[in-house]
Structures are given as C-alpha cells and as structure tokens.
Amino acid sequence: MPGEGELEFINAVDQKAVGGGGGGAHSQSPTYPIGGAAAAPAGSGGTVGLIKQAHHPVAALFHFLFKGLAIFVYIFGGLISSNFVLICVATILLLAFDFWTVKNITGRLMVGLRWWSNVKEDGTTSWVFESLENMSEIQPADSKLFWIGLYAAPAVWVALFIIGLLKFNLQWLIIVVVAILLSTANIVGYTKCSNDAKNKVRNFMQDGAMAAMGNAGFRNMMFSVLTGGGGGSAAPPPPQGAAMV
Numbered sequence: 001m002p003g004e005g006e007l008e009f010i011n012a013v014d015q016k017a018v019g020g021g022g023g024g025a026h027s028q029s030p031t032y033p034i035g036g037a038a039a040a041p042a043g044s045g046g047t048v049g050l051i052k053q054a055h056h057p058v059a060a061l062f063h064f065l066f067k068g069l070a071i072f073v074y075i076f077g078g079l080i081s082s083n084f085v086l087i088c089v090a091t092i093l094l095l096a097f098d099f100w101t102v103k104n105i106t107g108r109l110m111v112g113l114r115w116w117s118n119v120k121e122d123g124t125t126s127w128v129f130e131s132l133e134n135m136s137e138i139q140p141a142d143s144k145l146f147w148i149g150l151y152a153a154p155a156v157w158v159a160l161f162i163i164g165l166l167k168f169n170l171q172w173l174i175i176v177v178v179a180i181l182l183s184t185a186n187i188v189g190y191t192k193c194s195n196d197a198k199n200k201v202r203n204f205m206q207d208g209a210m211a212a213m214g215n216a217g218f219r220n221m222m223f224s225v226l227t228g229g230g231g232g233s234a235a236p237p238p239p240q241g242a243a244m245v
Contacts, residue, residue: 074087108130157179
C-alpha cells in the first residue's frame with residue numbers, strides 16, 4: 001500500500017444549496033464503504049485486537065484516543081476540578097482535536113476517504129470528496145475500526161445528553177451539544193464521501209461495459225454467436241452460371 005503521504009486520490013465536487021429551495025446535507029443510514037463490511041478476522045479480540053491487526057495502528061489509536069479522553073474528562077472532570085470553565089474548555093479542545101484528526105488524517109489513512117465543504121457567498125455549499133482510486137487496498141480491520149469509532153462516540157454523547165436533560169444540567173449540555181454537532185459533521189461528510197466512492201466504481205464499471213460493447217471485435221463475435229456462424233464454416237455457394245445436376 002502506498003505511504004501515508006502518497007495515496008492517490010480522485011476528486012468529486014457536489015453543489016448543494018443552503019437555505020431557500022436547496023436542501024442541505026441529509027444524514028443517511030450507516031453504510032460501510034467499499035471493502036468495509038468484511039467481517040473481523042477470527043480471534044480478533046475486540047477493538048484492541050483490531051488495532052493490533054490494523055495497517056495503520058497509530059492512526060487507529062488516535063481515532064479513539066481523543067474521543068475517549070473527551071468523554072472521560074466530561075464524566076470524571078468534576079472529581080479532579082470543580083472549575084466548570086476549565087472542564088468545558090478541556091473537553092471542547094479534545095473534541096476539536098478529534099474532529100480535525102478524523103476529518104484530515106484517520107479517514108484518509110484507514111478508509112481512503114476525505115471530505116470538506118466550502119460555503120460560498122451566494123449561500124451554496126460546495127462539497128468536495130476524495131477517495132482512493134483502488135479501494136481494495138483498504139484493510140478490513142482499518143475500515144471496521146474507523147466506522148465503529150465514527151458512530152459509537154456520538155451514540156455515547158446522545159446518551160449523555162439524555163441523562164443531562166433528565167437531571168436538568170443545562171450548563172453541561174453545552175459541551176454535549178458541541179460534541180454531537182462535531183461528530184454529526186464527520187458522519188454526514190464521510191457517509192456522503194463513501195456513497196460518492198461507490199458511485200465512481202459503479203460508473204467506471206458501466207463505462208467499461210459500454211466500451212466493450214462498442215468494440216468492433218466484440219460486436220463481430222456476438223453476431224457470429226447469434227447467427228450460428230461460430231460452429232463451423234458453411235459451404236461456399238456455387239458460382240453463377242454453373243450447371244446444376
């Protein structure tokens with residue numbers, strides 16, 4: 001597999017109108033990218049075992065590290081310090097580190113995907129998707145770890161949001177809302193990017209089939225098969241003017 005900085009990517013740009021008549025990005029159901037739905041090898045030993053088997057174990061470690069630290073500081077920070085501002089700043093910084101790491105590093109290395117969006121002056125959002133040309137280079141362990149981490153962390157934050165709402169801890173819900181928003185942004189971006197990569201592969205296969213159908217040799221072969229001329233050579237017709245016995 002190419003080095004970490006040498007991945008060959010192909011780009012795609014999707015224009016979406018924001019507000020008014022153009023719908024924004026819609027969250028889709030969790031889907032693994034190409035090659036990402038493969039089952040974990042036997043005896044993988046859970047997440048730790050998958051990290052050991054990953055082609056990029058350091059990237060896989062940091063894919064979970066900042067998520068886990070942010071949740072840990074949010075839950076147990078009150079035991080270390082009674083200063084809410086300090087806990088809030090520390091947790092949001094960890095969430096920001098996680099968002100940047102997932103968006104720019106772990107997604108590119110672990111699943112061969114990368115995304116970003118630009119908001120233009122006219123209010124439209126330009127989504128830019130990059131995907132590895134040969135998605136078969138992605139290792140199942142890397143892909144499985146990436147998608148597990150991407151969806152598991154926001155699920156934990158949603159649970160913490162419900163708990164905070166029931167306990168009426170509105171001050172702490174600020175942190176939870178920031179965590180959910182950042183996690184959702186990466187989920188939407190990578191889901192769109194994964195679907196875009198699948199469409200590229202499907203279009204490539206369709207173009208290859210159409211090119212084969214347009215090949216003269218292929219047409220002649222199919223005509224020969226359909227007309228029954230491929231099994232043997234027919235006897236030539238008698239020359240004109242020859243006497244018939």
